[in-house]
Amino acid sequence: xxxxxxxxxxxxxxxxxxxxxxxxxxxxxxxxxxxxxxxxxxxxxxxxxxxxxxxxxxxxxxxxxxxxxxxxxxxxxxxxxxxxxxxxxxxxxxxxxxxxxxxxxxxxxxxxxxxxxxxxxxxxxxxxxxxxxxxxxxxxxxxxxxxxxxxxxxxxxxxxxxxxxxxxxxxxxxxxxxxxxxxxxxxxxxxxxxxxxxxxxxxxxxxxxxxxxxxxxxxxxxxxxxxxxxxxxxxxxxxxxxxxxxxxxxxxxxxxxxxxxxxxxxxxxxxxxxxxxxxxxxxxxxxxxxxxxxxxxxxxxxxxxxxxxxxxxxxxxxxxxxxxxxxxxxxxxxxxxxxxxxxxxxxxxxxxxxxxxxxxxxxxxxxxxxxxxxxxxxxxxxxxxxxxxxxxxxxxxxxxxxxxxxxxxx
Amino acid sequence: xxxxxxxxxxxxxxxxxxxxxxxxxxxxxxxxxxxxxxxxxxxxxxxxxxxxxxxxxxxxxxxxxxxxxxxxxxxxxxxxxxxxxxxxxxxxxxxxxxxxxxxxxxxxxxxxxxxxxxxxxxxxxxxxxxxxxxxxxxxxxxxxxxxxxxxxxxxxxxxxxxxxxxxxxxxxxxxxxxxxxxxxxxx
Numbered sequence: 001x002x003x004x005x006x007x008x009x010x011x012x013x014x015x016x017x018x019x020x021x022x023x024x025x026x027x028x029x030x031x032x033x034x035x036x037x038x039x040x041x042x043x044x045x046x047x048x049x050x051x052x053x054x055x056x057x058x059x060x061x062x063x064x065x066x067x068x069x070x071x072x073x074x075x076x077x078x079x080x081x082x083x084x085x086x087x088x089x090x091x092x093x094x095x096x097x098x099x100x101x102x103x104x105x106x107x108x109x110x111x112x113x114x115x116x117x118x119x120x121x122x123x124x125x126x127x128x129x130x131x132x133x134x135x136x137x138x139x140x141x142x143x144x145x146x147x148x149x150x151x152x153x154x155x156x157x158x159x160x161x162x163x164x165x166x167x168x169x170x171x172x173x174x175x176x177x178x179x180x181x182x183x184x185x186x187x188x189x190x191x192x193x194x195x196x197x198x199x200x201x202x203x204x205x206x207x208x209x210x211x212x213x214x215x216x217x218x219x220x221x222x223x224x225x226x227x228x229x230x231x232x233x234x235x236x237x238x239x240x241x242x243x244x245x246x247x248x249x250x251x252x253x254x255x256x257x258x259x260x261x262x263x264x265x266x267x268x269x270x271x272x273x274x275x276x277x278x279x280x281x282x283x284x285x286x287x288x289x290x291x292x293x294x295x296x297x298x299x300x301x302x303x304x305x306x307x308x309x310x311x312x313x314x315x316x317x318x319x320x321x322x323x324x325x326x327x328x329x330x331x332x333x334x335x336x337x338x339x340x341x342x343x344x345x346x347x348x349x350x351x352x353x354x355x356x357x358x359x360x361x362x363x364x365x366x367x368x369x370x371x372x373x374x375x376x377x378x379x380x381x382x383x384x385x386x387x388x389x390x391x392x393x394x395x396x397x398x399x400x401x402x403x404x405x406x407x408x409x410x
Numbered sequence: 411x412x413x414x415x416x417x418x419x420x421x422x423x424x425x426x427x428x429x430x431x432x433x434x435x436x437x438x439x440x441x442x443x444x445x446x447x448x449x450x451x452x453x454x455x456x457x458x459x460x461x462x463x464x465x466x467x468x469x470x471x472x473x474x475x476x477x478x479x480x481x482x483x484x485x486x487x488x489x490x491x492x493x494x495x496x497x498x499x500x501x502x503x504x505x506x507x508x509x510x511x512x513x514x515x516x517x518x519x520x521x522x523x524x525x526x527x528x529x530x531x532x533x534x535x536x537x538x539x540x541x542x543x544x545x546x547x548x549x550x551x552x553x554x555x556x557x558x559x560x561x562x563x564x565x566x567x568x569x570x571x572x573x574x575x576x577x578x579x580x581x582x583x584x585x586x587x588x589x590x591x592x593x594x595x596x597x
Contacts, residue, residue, distance in 0.1 A: 012433040012442060145469075177471050181445035182429045184436050184467070277471035284470045367472040 002027075003053045005190065013185040015149040015178035019085065019111045019171070020045035022153035024055050025193035028109075029080035029200075032060035032071030036090035037123045038175040039113035043085050065090035069097035069108075076106035076168075077215050079205025081157065083108065087175060088115035091129040095136065101168045102137030103231060104215045107160030107200075108168040110138070111153060114276065115175040116362040124363025125175030127275060127327040130304070131336055137231055139169040139238060140305040144279045146183045149173040151255055152302075154188070157197045158245045165238045166203060167231075172304070174276040176363060188253060196252050235306045242303055259303040260311035264290070268297030270378035271316060273341050274325040275300060278359075278366050282325075285371030289379075296375045309344045316341075317348040320382035323374045325395075327360045334392055334405075353381045353409075359395035370395050411468070415477040416459040416550075417487045420452060423547030424483055428459040431551060434569040435463050435560070443468045456484075456491055477501055481554060483533055483546040494520040504553050504596065506533040506546050511597060529557050531596040540591060541584035548585045552592030563593050 005024065013021070020042045023031065031050075033043035049055045060075075062068045065086050076082040086094055091112060101108050117128040133140060139159060143149040149171065156169040173179055188196065204213045219227060239259070246257040263283050265271065270289075272282045279300040289296035299315045301308050316322055322345065326335025333339070338356035345354055357374055360366045374395060380388045390403025414431075418424030425446045432444035443462040448455075460475065462468050476496050482488045482505040493503065503521065507514050511530045515521045521528055531553040533546030541548065548570075555566045567586055574582045 010436055012429070012436045012444070014445075145471075174471075176445075181443060181471070182432050183443050184441050280469035281471045365473045367474040368470055369474070 002055050005049075005054050007187055007189065009186065011185050011187060012182045013146055013150070014041075014180050014182045015143065015146040015173040016041035016113065016180070017045060018146045018150035018185050018187075019153050019173070020049070021187060022150050022193070023083050023111075024049045025188070025190050026081065026083070026154060026157050026197045027055060027194060028057045028083045030058050030060060030072070030075035030082045031084055032062050032068045032075065032082075033084045034062050034065045034068045034086075034090060036065070036087050038115055038125070038179045039085040039087040039090075039111060041179075042111050042113070065093040066097060069094040069101065069110075072108045073097060073101050073104065073106055076101070076108050077104065077205070078207045079200075079202035081161070081200040082106075083111070083157075085111035085113065087113045088117055088123075088129050092117060092132060095132060098133060098136040098138060098168075100216060103227070105166040105231070105234070106168055107157070107166055109153065109156045109160060110168065110170045111149075112170050112172045113175045113179045114172055120362075122362040123175070125177055125276075125327075126361045126363065128329065130172050130275075131328045133170060134305060134336065137167070137235065138305065139165075139167055139235065139242070139303070141169065141171050142275050142300075142302060142304050143171060143173040143178060144277055144300070146173075146178055146181065147185045147255070149178060150185055150187060151249065151253065151257070154193055154197055155245050155249055155257070157200075158248075159238065159242055161200050162241045162245075163201070163203060165234065165241050167234055167238060172276070177277045186253075192252055196249065238306060257302055258311075259301065259308045260315050261300045261302050262315045263298040265297040265299060265315055265319075267295050269295040269320050269382055270375055271297045271299055271319045271322050272325060272371060272374060272378075273299045273312075273316070273322060273337075275304065275327065275337065278325060278327065278371075281366055281368055282371040285368045285375060288368065288372060289375045294375060294379050296378075307340055312341055312344040313348050316345060316352060317350050319352050321353040321355075321378040323355055323357055323378050325357045325359055325374070329361055330358060330392070338392075353387050355381070355387055355389060356392040357395045358392065364396050366396060411462055411464040412478050413475040414461040414463075414479045414481060415475065416461075417480065417482045417484065417491050417493055418457055418459060418547075419484045419487065420448070420455045420457050422483050423545050424457065424459040424481075427481075427483070427547030427551060428461050430547075430570065430573050431461055431554070433573050434566060435461075437569055438561070440465060441467050445473075447473055456487060479504065479554065479558065481550050482506055483550050485534065488514070488518060493518075500527070502527045502529065502557060504529045504531065504550065504557055506531065506550065508532050508535065529553065529596050531592050533592060536588050536591050536595070540587040541581070548588040549592035552589035553596035555589070556593045556596050563590065
């Protein structure tokens with residue numbers, strides 16, 4: 001029986017600590033981990049909870065992130081509640097096994113503390129690792145602050161383990177900006193948190209010897225396609241479960257989550273679409289633009305996968321100019337997030353002007369002023385009725401202005 | 411919103427100081443933020459830590475700020491770091507030094523003309539005397555409590571005991587003395 005952990009109604013936690021408390025409260029059975037900055041404290045704290053008797057789970061030390069996720073696959077297939085955390089290079093090393101986990105439909109929870117990918121080496125935050133997971137078949141949820149890193153981690157178990165979902169879930173938070181920033185966090189009591197998450201009811205657990213099953217069978221062209229299509233459909237069909245879990249979470253916490261969060265969009269003429277902490281910083285900028293008479297708003301996917309195609313359309317179809325912000329090096333293309341939002345908007349009646357901003361790579365500060373400049377560009381586009389800047393620009397980059405592609409579209 | 415910037419060297423406890431301050435301010439019902447900008451992650455390297463305090467939830471995540479308070483817990487950084495960066499007409503400075511205020515300001519041209527907003531306290535000596543090690547963060551908190559007038563000293567000490575609860579009694583007592591002495595000695 002685990003020791004009682006002393007919790008206050010109001011804590012001051014950083015994102016890492018918040019996530020580790022959610023792991024403790026969800027009573028994770030197995031955490032296999034190979035720590036990496038900036039996510040190290042999540043698994044370190046969980047290890048301390050195990051060692052100090054605050055949780056009855058097992059901490060498995062492994063020799064790499066590849067092994068960490070492999071051990072998670074094994075433990076999850078055996079029927080346990082399983083979680084780990086990683087960042088950046090560790091995430092990259094896990095990628096092969098991420099696809100195994102989703103293909104085997106194992107409801108593992110992975111806390112991803114977003115960090116840039118080398119080279120050059122950089123421990124600070126951007127979304128390069130998050131993007132690397134976007135085709136991996138995992139559900140991906142995005143926290144904009146420490147409180148949300150905690151809340152979404154609890155929701156993640158309940159979504160992934162739901163029998164009509166049975167998929168692994170990532171919860172993303174921004175490296176350092178969230179993971180190492182202490183803020184007010186209002187945790188649930190242990191009892192309320194565990195009642196919300198509930199006990200895991202494994203499907204096809206390998207420890208059920210009376211009913212042997214195979215995981216990760218070879219299929220070749222005969223069945224691979226059907227498996228993958230079914231997996232994709234499972235992701236698409238997870239939407240109502242995600243919405244139900246968010247609704248249930250609101251009942252126990254008073255905090256409301258939606259697959260797409262919209263701020264000041266009722267009458268917005270221009271909008272920023274972003275991920276992570278940038279969403280909140282942009283909200284401050286939008287308020288300041290409104291003081292200047294510019295109707296600015298912010299739209300942000302809370303659930304990045306399955307991609308909220310419809311909700312993005314609904315949120316943005318009536319604005320005139322949209323800036324989509326990618327915090328990942330685009331590698332010779334438009335930003336991936338820009339492409340996804342643009343695809344959704346292309347199917348709308350109104351087809352707003354959409355431009356792309358690459359920003360914040362390797363933890364470069366994204367200030368309120370930067371977001372205000374981006375809003376000002378959008379206002380110029382809206383007034384002109386066409387894109388007045390390069391379609392892809394770099395925000396916060398030193399040196400000569402860098403941009404790509406122009407359009408005459410009006 | 412109140413914004414605070416700490417100038418420190420890695421190992422002097424500015425990050426812990428900022429987090430402790432955030433923790434205690436939060437008990438008064440305020441919303442807080444505490445974070446740091448680490449340079450190269452090695453002991454002795456200059457770093458900056460930050461606090462924000464507000465009545466509303468704090469949603470900005472920029473590192474940029476116009477500080478209301480600048481807390482310098484390493485005496486040499488007062489000379490070598492840009493401690494007046496992005497300051498305001500009202501920014502208050504609390505600086506660790508063994509010098510008196512006039513001598514210190516004489517050494518730092520950027521502080522000239524701001525005499526009424528500069529406060530000095532010898533956090534290094536106080537921490538050596540009370541805690542037995544050069545950990546200037548706790549005394550700086552005591553000086554901040556006095557200069558800001560944000561709390562009663564007793565309220566702050568009581569809450570600091572809770573923050574330090576996991577430490578041995580000797581350490582807790584040393585910190586209490588350090589905070590109290592700096593509170594009384596800051597000028």
